[in-house]
Amino acid sequence: MASSAKTPPVYPTNALDRGLRLLQLVRDEGRIRVLDAAAELGIAPSSAHRLLQALVYRDFLAQDETHAYIPGPAMSAVAANLAWSRSLRQAAAPHMARLGRLVGNSTNLAIRVEHDIRVLASAIVPGSTFDWRGSVLPAHRTAGGKAMLSMLPDPVLERLYLAGEGAVTIPAAEFDRLMTGIAWVRRTGWSVSKGECDKTITAVGIPIRSRSGEPLGAVTITTHGPTSLVGPGLEQTIRQLRRARSHIEAEVAPSTAG
Structure with a gap:
């Protein structure tokens, strides 16, 4: 059986890791704003905004009427599992x-x-x-x-x-x-x-x-x-x-x- 222990990647890609962290935050908390995302990641609001918008572009996040970021359709999409x-x-x-x-x-x-x-x-x-x-x-x-x-x-x-x-x-x-x-x-x-x-x-x-x-x-x-x-x-x-x-x-x- 494979080990369940996790170790950080040897060559972390910072932008990717931050984007994944934002997905985890929205998944667990339901919504996040730009300033909160910036504070959580320790980055400038402009950088957080770019990451959030990239996730919106790929449908992992969406924005509600208050402009907060919420889970998008790709967040809950099940695997298609179509081999063809x-x-x-x-x-x-x-x-x-x-x-x-x-x-x-x-x-x-x-x-x-x-x-x-x-x-x-x-x-x-x-x-x-x-x-x-x-x-x-x-x-x-x-x-x-x-x-x-x-x-x-x-x-x-x-x-x-x-x-x-x-x-x-x-x-x-x-x-x-x-x-x-x-x-x-x-x-x-x-x-x-x-x-x-x-x-x-x-x-x-x-x-x-x-x-x-x-x-x-x-x-x-x-x-x-x-x-x-x-x-x-x-x-x-x-x-x-x-x-x-x-x-x-x-x-x-x-x-x-x-």
């Missing part, structure tokens, strides 16, 4: 990059874990949206999430969001909007999100399946504001998105999701 996610990411990478160049916007690859999506990869186009890699986002408010949820039967969706063990309860009106969006995905094959998760972001998405038809994830295109994703260029964007999806699905290993 790496091969999916590798298969998708070149096609996401090409898609981004063609449409002039950043692209993302996501998988679903219960009520959330995990962004596995981002192909960033300069001037478009920032790097979403590692983000944990509510599936019912994202284009990629709705694309993946559309592959579930209605009774499963009701158990996920309205009732049953482990359900994330959302207002009936929001569930109705979700089902309207899912009906759209089932009819057209693609999804859209306009400021639902981030008020500055518009996204379109399309689901990815394995060769046997099992749901794997989704590819999305994101941009700031409505712009071309919901304008005259939409038809061409969806055509390029579908082409990229076809290439990804053709390269995914037969054992993926098995």
